[in-house]
Amino acid sequence: MNFDLRNAIIHNVSGNSQTELRETIVDAIQNGEEKMLPGLGVLFEVIWKNSSEEDRKEMLQTLESGLK
Template sequence: MSLNLRNAIIHNVSGNSQDELKATIVDAIQNGEEKMLPGLGVLFEVIWQNSSDQDKTEMLQTLETGLK
């Protein structure tokens, strides 16, 4: 049986409200479990793909600052 993890994650959160999405993200970060990283990666991929160039630049600046 072939499982597409990306599609499964998107399916699980599709239709969620902003509050539900925020709770999912906060929970994943607070738990700090490695198994949550793919889900956060998929959510970031969706954000990236749906962001303007200006938004992407701001995200990269925030990331760069956070990694210093």
């Protein structure tokens, strides 16, 4: 069976409102379940691909400071 996890995750959240997307992200983080990590990764990929270079630099600065 060939299952494309990335496309399944995108399909599951496509058309969601900002409120629904926020709830999905917050729920995944608060639950802390390992199985939610791929979904968060896919959402981050969508954000990254649709961000300007300036926004990417800001995300990297936020990430760097959060990891210190």
